[in-house]
Amino acid sequence: xxxxxxxxxxxxxxxxxxxxxxxxxxxxxxxxxxxxxxxxxxxxxxxxxxxxxxxxxxxxxxxxxxxxxxxxxxxxxxxxxxxxxxxxxxxxxxxxxxxxxxxxxxxxxxxxxxxxxxxxxxxxxxxxxxxxxxxxxxxxxxxxxxxxxxxxxxxxxxxxxxxxxxxxxxxxxxxxxxxxxxxxxxxxxxxxxxxxxxxxxxxxxxxxxxxxxxxxxxxxxxxxxxxxxxxxxxxxxxxxxxxxxxxxxxxxxxxxxxxxxxxxxxxxxxxxxxxxxxxxxxxxxxxxxxxxx
Amino acid sequence: xxxxxxxxxxxxxxxxxxxxxxxxxxxxxxxxxxxxxxxxxxxxxxxxxxxxxxxxxxxxxxxxxxxxxxxxxxxxxxxxxxxxxxxxxxxxxxxxxxxxxxxxxxxxxxxxxxxxxxxxxxxxxxxxxxxxxxxxxxxxxxxxxxxxxxxxxxxxxxxxxxxxxxxxxxxxxxxxxxxxxxxxxxxxxxxxxxxxxxxxxxxxxxxxxxxxxxxxxxxxxxxxxxxxxxxxxxxxxxxxxxxxxxxxxxxxxxxxxxxxxxxxxxxxxxxxxxxxxxxxxxxxxxxxxxxxxxxxxxxxxxxxxxxxxxxxxxxxxxxxxxxxxxxxxxxxxxxxxxxx
Numbered sequence: 123x124x125x126x127x128x129x130x131x132x133x134x135x136x137x138x139x140x141x142x143x144x145x146x147x148x149x150x151x152x153x154x155x156x157x158x159x160x161x162x163x164x165x166x167x168x169x170x171x172x173x174x175x176x177x178x179x180x181x182x183x184x185x186x187x188x189x190x191x192x193x194x195x196x197x198x199x200x201x202x203x204x205x206x207x208x209x210x211x212x213x214x215x216x217x218x219x220x221x222x223x224x225x226x227x228x229x230x231x232x233x234x235x236x237x238x239x240x241x242x243x244x245x246x247x248x249x250x251x252x253x254x255x256x257x258x259x260x261x262x263x264x265x266x267x268x269x270x271x272x273x274x275x276x277x278x279x280x281x282x283x284x285x286x287x288x289x290x291x292x293x294x295x296x297x298x299x300x301x302x303x304x305x306x307x308x309x310x311x312x313x314x315x316x317x318x319x320x321x322x323x324x325x326x327x328x329x330x331x332x333x334x335x336x337x338x339x340x341x342x343x344x345x346x347x348x349x350x351x352x353x354x355x356x357x358x359x360x361x362x363x364x365x366x367x368x369x370x371x372x373x374x375x376x377x378x379x380x381x382x383x384x385x386x387x388x389x390x391x392x393x394x395x396x397x398x399x400x401x402x403x404x405x406x407x408x409x410x411x412x413x414x415x
Numbered sequence: 416x417x418x419x420x421x422x423x424x425x426x427x428x429x430x431x432x433x434x435x436x437x438x439x440x441x442x443x444x445x446x447x448x449x450x451x452x453x454x455x456x457x458x459x460x461x462x463x464x465x466x467x468x469x470x471x472x473x474x475x476x477x478x479x480x481x482x483x484x485x486x487x488x489x490x491x492x493x494x495x496x497x498x499x500x501x502x503x504x505x506x507x508x509x510x511x512x513x514x515x516x517x518x519x520x521x522x523x524x525x526x527x528x529x530x531x532x533x534x535x536x537x538x539x540x541x542x543x544x545x546x547x548x549x550x551x552x553x554x555x556x557x558x559x560x561x562x563x564x565x566x567x568x569x570x571x572x573x574x575x576x577x578x579x580x581x582x583x584x585x586x587x588x589x590x591x592x593x594x595x596x597x598x599x600x601x602x603x604x605x606x607x608x609x610x611x612x613x614x615x616x617x618x619x620x621x622x623x624x625x626x627x628x629x630x631x632x633x634x635x636x637x638x639x640x641x642x643x644x645x646x647x648x649x650x651x652x653x654x655x656x657x658x659x660x661x662x663x664x665x666x667x668x669x670x671x672x673x674x675x676x677x678x679x680x681x682x683x684x685x686x687x688x689x690x691x692x693x694x695x696x697x698x699x700x701x702x703x704x705x706x707x708x709x710x711x712x713x714x715x716x717x718x719x720x721x722x723x724x725x726x727x728x729x730x731x732x733x734x735x736x737x738x739x740x741x742x743x744x745x746x747x748x749x750x751x752x753x754x755x
Contacts, residue, residue, distance in 0.1 A: 228703075229703050232703035236703070347538055347541040395538060396523050396535075
């Protein structure tokens with residue numbers, strides 16, 4: 123057992139875990155407010171990654187500065203998706219939402235494949251090839267930058283949720299959709315905005331994902347399964363739980379990849395999920411679902 | 416009574432049409448689409464036993480399709496089963512292997528309720544896909560495995576596969592219809608309608624849910640084994656395909672989830688059109704068309720074609736014969752799942 127490998131795994135796990143926390147927070151927030159499972163989140167993440175790719179490739183824009191454009195754009199995309207598709211569902215929302223958002227995911231994947239073809243692409247940045255020494259290993263700058271970006275955006279999300287009137291209304295909706303409606307919160311508008319926020323977080327997460335690994339339209343399946351595992355573990359609808367679960371899972375995965383083999387690390391990810399559910403079916407943290415049942 | 420007789424006549428007619436289909440239509444490409452369609456009739460009907468009757472929508476049963484395909488191929492290698500008629504006897508064996516594997520996976524997944532369950536089943540597909548890629552000693556990884564080559568060739572090639580697929584579809588439909596009309600079916604529907612109350616009334620919900628999960632896996636795996644034999648090869652991305660998961664759910668929801676006829680109608684409509692999109696459109700556009708169609712169906716007729724059509728006909732009839740009680744169909748449990 124090499125100690126250096128463990129350290130590498132832990133450091134890269136924490137740094138990439140930040141990006142996953144970003145993606146997962148969007149998904150779990152959408153679950154909390156809309157009470158739907160947004161299977162389209164994976165394709166929204168990839169769409170965000172492709173947007174960053176276009177800005178960087180054709181407008182030679184720094185991928186981090188590009189977020190100023192891609193996040194509002196994806197917010198609008200998300201808002202429209204909610205208005206056009208999600209809001210129409212009236213009965214059996216949870217089950218129907220999975221099918222509807224799966225349909226949306228297919229359409230997005232198809233569009234991305236039509237525009238960009240199915241070849242793998244990778245975001246370019248000076249920070250990707252440069253690295254800095256850290257405790258005896260070399261960490262690429264891009265990992266650090268993506269982690270810092272995630273921290274900044276998650277801090278902004280925290281302020282939005284816990285320090286504004288809008289955030290209070292949103293949390294009220296998470297706690298009880300009907301009661302929120304009774305006290306005069308426009309739940310439909312709140313839903314559209316939340317879905318937009320989820321998509322904007324997907325844009326940022328997608329940028330981070332695209333900077334760290336290469337992707338094509340088909341990568342959405344891998345992403346959505348991982349992010350769903352994270353939010354189940356964190357307790358669905360629980361943003362803080364999702365953050366901890368994201369960091370924990372990525373650390374475990376990267377340690378396994380470094381110490382054992384990368385091809386088995388993802389499997390460990392899923393085994394942890396199964397093992398956790400045997401002991402605690404409601405996830406690691408107190409979840410919205412546990413209260414509802 | 417009259418409705419029952421009309422339905423029986425329709426079913427007999429459908430089976431006769433299906434039985435003579437390959438004799439009349441000798442185009443190999445069309446026959447191949449027909450084989451896949453029958454395979455999906457079987458899969459969607461099997462999926463419906465779990466997803467439709469109990470309400471536990473599984474988006475992971477395509478992994479058992481893959482397990483069936485691999486179990487078939489690997490066991491044929493190990494036992495030196497040559498390609499031929501006898502090879503079809505391996506289909507139930509592959510199904511049983513997948514059913515045994517499904518038991519622990521179903522047990523874990525069914526500890527959770529509705530939406531968490533869906534998420535777990537999505538994760539299952541990726542677990543099995545990873546295993547197919549990484550257990551290279553067993554599955555030969557991404558290179559895939561060759562299945563036995565059938566001993567017949569030429570224009571006759573499709574015919575045996577067609578009739579085996581038809582037989583499989585009929586068996587699954589019969590099992591689904593039997594479950595639906597039995598005590599077991601009532602218990603499963605009770606789970607769908609209110610699981611806690613069903614448990615409170617003394618229904619052994621855990622055992623029943625798991626049975627439905629395993630029965631669905633068994634038949635879907637048999638379809639997977641047939642698929643592996645038909646295309647004579649298994650690769651991880653074809654065997655464990657997320658689109659298959661979606662297809663089974665889409666077919667059931669298009670036709671009418673929870674009914675017997677629904678998944679059949681759904682598969683008959685969806686599979687040929689999907690095959691057509693794949694051939695007719697460039698990659699990407701076929702996904703857009705497929706996903707778009709899917710969205711239209713789910714949003715416009717959320718109950719599915721069959722129940723919507725049936726209610727439409729029933730309301731027409733009751734308008735003609737005024738004194739009929741209109742609520743005859745909407746008894747406690749059968750409001751949506753009123754069988755065929």
